[in-house]
Amino acid sequence: MKQLANRLNSFSDSVIRRMTRIANQFDAINLSQGFPDFDPPAQLIAALKQTADTGPHQYEVTWGSAEFRQLLAQKQQKRMNIPINSNENVLVTCGSTEAMMCAVMTVCNPKDKVIIFSPFYENYGADAILSDAQPIYVPLIPPSFEFDKQQLRHAFEQGAKALILCNPSNPCGKVFTHEELSYISELAIEFDAYVITDEVYEHLVYEPHQHFYLASFPGMKERTITCSSLSKTYSVTGWRLGHIIADKAIIDGCKMIHDFLTVGAAAPLQKAACAGLAFADEYYQQLTQTYTEKRKLFLDGLDQIGLSYYPPQGAYYVLVDISSFNPFTTDFEFCEWLIKAVGVAAVPGSAFFKEPEYRYIRFHFAKKHETLLAALTRLSKLKEKLSCSTK
Incomplete structure (x- = not known):
């Protein structure tokens, strides 16, 4: 064999x-x-029970149901402080795992270089390898898990096409400061690179720390691919509902990758999850x-x-x-x-x-x-x- x-x-x-x-x-x-x-939350369980009776039980639109995308766009536009068109800027995926894989495959050609902060969620290295990209690891230095600016600049100087940023970070729980994100933005713009953010813990930030969305920084909306999911926010890790928010040109590329990776996320779960996306602050x-x-x-x-x-x-x-x-x-x-x-x-x-x-x-x-x-x-x-x- x-x-x-x-x-x-x-x-x-x-x-x-x-x-x-x-x-x-x-x-x-x-x-x-x-x-x-x-x-x-009880509202999601009740919505899931109702959906079991009333559906939908067949394919949804590949890139996500219209209701799910609309509610998500409304929720995130208010928090990210950028315009989000539910038809042009949103893609629903099978968890943030697929969202990240889809983002890397959309951005990277074989042999392209991708910066990954270490420590990192284990999937990121695998995402790069499966995309035939080459990871460049930049350490977050314990115990404060800050990065060395010169090391990060050197990584960009090696021709990195993208950087993967988990904020807040899994596994160390670091929340990147406004100053750190500003520096990352400056480098991404200077070296014409994309930033793929994993923000599944966006609602789990402890005082006095504050979460900032990189896509909202000057010049970053067009080059940031924001990935997240409902898993942690609504305690539904088994529902496998993730999403990507990005500029239309990027989303159009992600849609093509997503279509052949998974076809689409589960239709009845998207319907039930709308109850959560409609929650108040x-x-x-x-x-x-x-x-x-x-x-x-x-x-x-x-x-x-x-x-x-x-x-x-x-x-x-x-x-x-x-x-x-x-x-x-x-x-x-x-x-x-x-x-x-x-x-x-x-x-x-x-x-x-x-x-x-x-x-x-x-x-x-x-x-x-x-x-x-x-x-x-x-x-x-x-x-x-x-x-x-x-x-």
Whole structure:
């Protein structure tokens, strides 16, 4: 048999999803893969029940139902402070995963270079590889996860056609400042590059930090491809509804890629999700407050246990420093031990960092309070169990 495609040698399966499978095997509390253990808003569940009876159950327009696109355009135009035409500037995708893949494939030719900040959500490197593009990694330097301006400029000087920006960042929870985004904008304009933004955590930003949309910066509307989804905002990760907002010329290209990747997102789920897109501002304020409380509960627990971490400014992840934990050879080995011995699942940081010298694991706190408290109770035994295992 002839060998399979060489691109398969350039990346592995998802480490995040792999940790979920191991967690399930050992009945561990899963703080690895970022999905809630609580229900979506009641209005969405009610809308889904009604849609089951009344439809639609057949194909929608490939780039998304008119109602979904109109409501999304109204919601985002107010927040992004740019004009958004639902027919020209919006594409509905099968989750933000497809949105990002579609964006990279629309922008990049084979061998084009794409800048990716490290740490990064693991899909970004795979997106570049699957598009036959070449990633250039620029470090976000712990513990504050700021980038070096000269390093970023040098990456653009290498001929990068695009930069991928996750804001707020998965996995470190960094929220990029107005000054940082202004500098990125200046470089993108100077070097005539696109910026593909992943903004799925746009509503999860903790005081005093503030989220700014790159597309709203001067000169960036035409060169920014804004990707997001409903998964985190409405606690519907399984509905797989994402979207792209961009200039008409870009959206027209994305539509062609999307049409042959997935044809279209699920029609009944688009219909039901319109109930969420119509929510008033109070919903998003309450969402932020809810996650602010979860963040405090979990970080206070980590403090009591004595674990070192980077306080997230946004999103719902925490990077915990395990550099002092021995005798584990790799962070993956540590995470396997953590699942089996302690009963809590995390993601090894090597899934996110290009730099080998950092030793972090990632927890998430998108769980009920009782789940987080149960996880913290188990984690409180971590050092004791670690001591026993090394004797």
